Amino acid sequence: METSKDxxxxxxxxxxxxxxxxxLVVVALVLFAIGIxxxxxxxxxxxxxxxxxxxxxxxxxxxxxxxQAVKAENIRANLEYLTEEPHLAGTPADKRQADYIxxxxxxxxxxxxxxxxxxxLLSYPSSEEGKGNKVEILNKKTGANVFxxxxxxxxxxxxxxxxxxxxxxxxxxxAGEVEGKIVYANYARVEDFFYLQRDLGIDLNGTxxxxxxxxxxxxxxxxxxMDFGAASIILYSDPExxxxxxxxxxxxxxxxxxxxxxxGTTFKxxxxxxxxxxxxxxxxxxxxxxxxELPRIPIHPIGYGDAKxxxxxMKGDVVKEDWHGEIPEVTYRxxxxxxxxxxxxxxxxxxxxxxxxxxxTIGMIRGSVEPDRYxxxxxxxxxxxxxxxxxxxxxxxxxxATRVFGDMVKSGWRPRxxxxxxxxxxxxxxxxxxxxxxxxxxxxxxxxxVAYINVDAPLMGIHYLRVSATPNLKEVVFNxxxxxxxxxxxxxxxxxxxxxxxxxxxxxxxxxxxxxxSGSDYASFLHRMGMxxxxxxxxxxxxxxxxxxxxxYHSVYxxxxxxxxxxxxxxxxxxxxxxxxIEVAWQLADSLILPFNCEDxxxxxxKMFDGFSETDSASKIRNRGLSLDTFGDAVSxxxxxxxxxxxxxxxxxxxxPMDIRRVNDQLMALDRxxxxxxxxxxxxxxxxxxxxxxxxxxxxxxxxxxxxDALFDIDNSPDPDKQWKEVEREIAIITYHxxxxxxxxxxxxxxxxxxxx
Numbered sequence: 001m002e003t004s005k006d007x008x009x010x011x012x013x014x015x016x017x018x019x020x021x022x023x024l025v026v027v028a029l030v031l032f033a034i035g036i037x038x039x040x041x042x043x044x045x046x047x048x049x050x051x052x053x054x055x056x057x058x059x060x061x062x063x064x065x066x067x068q069a070v071k072a073e074n075i076r077a078n079l080e081y082l083t084e085e086p087h088l089a090g091t092p093a094d095k096r097q098a099d100y101i102x103x104x105x106x107x108x109x110x111x112x113x114x115x116x117x118x119x120x121l122l123s124y125p126s127s128e129e130g131k132g133n134k135v136e137i138l139n140k141k142t143g144a145n146v147f148x149x150x151x152x153x154x155x156x157x158x159x160x161x162x163x164x165x166x167x168x169x170x171x172x173x174x175a176g177e178v179e180g181k182i183v184y185a186n187y188a189r190v191e192d193f194f195y196l197q198r199d200l201g202i203d204l205n206g207t208x209x210x211x212x213x214x215x216x217x218x219x220x221x222x223x224x225x226m227d228f229g230a231a232s233i234i235l236y237s238d239p240e241x242x243x244x245x246x247x248x249x250x251x252x253x254x255x256x257x258x259x260x261x262x263x264g265t266t267f268k269x270x271x272x273x274x275x276x277x278x279x280x281x282x283x284x285x286x287x288x289x290x291x292x293e294l295p296r297i298p299i300h301p302i303g304y305g306d307a308k309x310x311x312x313x314m315k316g317d318v319v320k321e322d323w324h325g326e327i328p329e330v331t332y333r334x335x336x337x338x339x340x341x342x343x344x345x346x347x348x349x350x351x352x353x354x355x356x357x358x359x360x361t362i363g364m365i366r367g368s369v370e371p372d373r374y375x376x377x378x379x380x381x382x383x384x385x386x387x388x389x390x391x392x393x394x395x396x397x398x399x400x401a402t403r404v405f406g407d408m409v410k411s412g413w414r415p416r417x418x419x420x421x422x423x424x425x426x427x428x429x430x431x432x433x434x435x436x437x438x439x440x441x442x443x444x445x446x447x448x449x450v451a452y453i454n455v456d457a458p459l460m461g462i463h464y465l466r467v468s469a470t471p472n473l474k475e476v477v478f479n480x481x482x483x484x485x486x487x488x489x490x491x492x493x494x495x496x497x498x499x500x501x502x503x504x505x506x507x508x509x510x511x512x513x514x515x516x517x518s519g520s521d522y523a524s525f526l527h528r529m530g531m532x533x534x535x536x537x538x539x540x541x542x543x544x545x546x547x548x549x550x551x552x553y554h555s556v557y558x559x560x561x562x563x564x565x566x567x568x569x570x571x572x573x574x575x576x577x578x579x580x581x582i583e584v585a586w587q588l589a590d591s592l593i594l595p596f597n598c599e600d601x602x603x604x605x606x607k608m609f610d611g612f613s614e615t616d617s618a619s620k621i622r623n624r625g626l627s628l629d630t631f632g633d634a635v636s637x638x639x640x641x642x643x644x645x646x647x648x649x650x651x652x653x654x655x656x657p658m659d660i661r662r663v664n665d666q667l668m669a670l671d672r673x674x675x676x677x678x679x680x681x682x683x684x685x686x687x688x689x690x691x692x693x694x695x696x697x698x699x700x701x702x703x704x705x706x707x708x709d710a711l712f713d714i715d716n717s718p719d720p721d722k723q724w725k726e727v728e729r730e731i732a733i734i735t736y737h738x739x740x741x742x743x744x745x746x747x748x749x750x751x752x753x754x755x756x757x
Contacts, residue, residue, distance in 0.1 A: 078396035090356030109406030168261035188221035205229035214548035238325035258305030358425035380427030461540030515701035602642030634738035645745035673741035
């Protein structure tokens with residue numbers, strides 16, 4: 001039986017335990033509260049760190065590290081690999097190179113890399129015995145073959161002797177055999193055909209045209225010939241344009257030998273011919289090939305050695321001075337026909353179009369702050385043969401750029417915005433790979449794409465850097481050029497910019513920034529969806545040489561040996577171009593506020609309008625009773641708004657993430673505002689109303705392209721009233737887009753676009 005003492009002792013034990021438990025509860029509550037407080041402040045600190053990261057300015061030391069990391073010897077090794085074998089789109093070599101680059105990028109530290117296939121319509125010469133494309137001179141009386149063009153280019157060094165080298169041909173040429181009288185058409189521009197037909201009275205129907213490469217895109221030459229009734233066209237490179245007298249041809253120099261031939265596409269559009277407007281995926285609807293806007297006449301390219309055999313036999317009047325080329329022993333004559341009336345020219349083409357798969361490679365380094373904003377670097381990978389300059393010098397450069405960026409990521413750095421690296425397939429056939437990818441990803445790219453930086457062939461020459469870009473990117477390009485060491489410094493020429501100031505064409509006191517036309521992979525980004533863009537290359541001395549393109553362009557002689565021997569033995573020019581590419585990309589990817597200068601855009605548009613106002617076309621518009629006043633008012637409004645916006649950016653609250661994001665969104669929207677959803681007249685997939693090529697020349701940019709097209713040859717129009725209505729319409733369209741573009745740089749102000757009712 002328990003005593004009272006035992007009971008009291010038990011009570012004390014219980015009381016002590018209660019006290020201990022109570023104390024523990026209190027302590028736990030206190031610790032919990034402290035934990036909450038500490039967690040709160042840690043959260044605040046983390047939130048503060050996030051905000052600080054969001055608002056961080058670009059670290060200039062990163063730029064220096066990136067630039068110093070570029071190694072010339074790596075670029076050399078890349079180029080040597082890329083030029084080991086021909087790698088035409090749709091061939092096994094195309095796939096091998098795509099797979100190699102994907103593997104390389106993952107090893108270099110990119111977050112993602114893949115090969116993206118598209119099944120597209122491509123074009124190849126026949127491999128069947130006796131079915132080689134050719135040009136002949138035949139004697140109709142005797143049936144004798146007087147002349148046959150060479151089936152292949154002459155092998156001048158062992159590096160060109162590869163079994164996969166395809167003979168010269170023009171992609172997408174119609175197949176067929178055509179006989180006819182020959183007519184020389186200079187560069188086969190519209191004005192050249194007008195001169196032959198209107199001024200000289202030569203009937204061009206059913207003729208075979210012979211014309212030299214240069215001045216305009218080869219596909220425009222073909223379609224011009226078709227429009228004037230020609231049955232076929234022969235293209236050749238004249239020595240005046242690619243091998244001036246006294247200069248050494250390959251293998252002793254960089255100039256095209258007489259057996260060299262330029263290959264190339266003759267399709268005028270930048271897309272897969274069978275899936276216009278949509279990506280060439282497995283589920284895509286494809287039109288019949290007969291519905292595609294492909295050439296309908298046979299086309300064949302030859303060397304100037306073969307052209308000589310035709311031109312020296314031609315009859316007719318001697319051509320005017322600016323139509324003369326420089327083929328030795330040739331008196332250039334218009335034709336039609338040959339001196340011997342029994343002789344006739346025959347063109348035989350056996351090429352065919354085939355659906356094949358070509359591959360883009362897409363790699364990515366995700367941004368740390370704005371992963372949903374994309375800065376894209378691109379270059380095509382496919383080549384007609386070895387493509388040591390076009391495009392492999394650019395591909396070798398982007399492979400080194402990804403290594404440099406990848407190493408920086410491994411060291412702990414990440415760009416603010418996502419970097420996207422692209423090597424495109426089937427560019428040579430008409431910018432197909434990049435266009436199909438843009439079509440497939442357009443819905444994401446329009447709101448998220450910052451800019452596209454294209455370096456197709458960085459090593460066209462070694463004289464100065466030539467840049468084409470939308471005007472808002474002039475400042476970022478020139479700032480980068482001021483930082484990149486010149487590959488061959490001398491005196492005051494220590495940077496790329498110094499050499500541009502010394503050697504490049506000028507725009508006032510600064511180097512000329514060229515407008516973007518077409519002809520490379522920036523086209524779909526700019527013209528289809530309004531993404532600001534840049535295209536860069538090192539060029540030849542334009543005061544000394546009047547090349548339309550570098551001499552060995554698209555020939556079998558464009559080899560690694562050519563680059564290493566004559567262009568860049570130490571690979572320091574390609575090292576410099578890679579640094580330039582990286583620096584521009586870094587500025588766009590890492591700057592707190594995008595380094596776009598809208599004021600430069602306004603200045604450029606005003607200069608374009610003022611220049612147009614002084615042309616004969618503008619006088620014709622006024623004489624017609626049409627006014628350019630509202631057009632001019634819109635230009636002035638756009639210019640003043642761009643100046644005001646530029647000033648406002650300088651005063652933006654750099655501690656406000658929302659203000660920073662808002663301003664950057666407005667900067668990205670500027671080129672989008674010039675997109676006409678209906679496209680330019682007759683060109684629904686070319687939508688930029690300020691910067692796009694004329695429909696008469698795919699390569700060159702035409703300011704206000706829709707208006708320029710509407711005014712073309714208007715005096716000789718079969719329906720001038722209808723064409724003048726189109727001029728009036730184009731003026732209204734451009735005016736509208738200028739007003740709405742001005743709106744993107746401010747708040748929504750509908751009065752900007754209203755005239756008196």
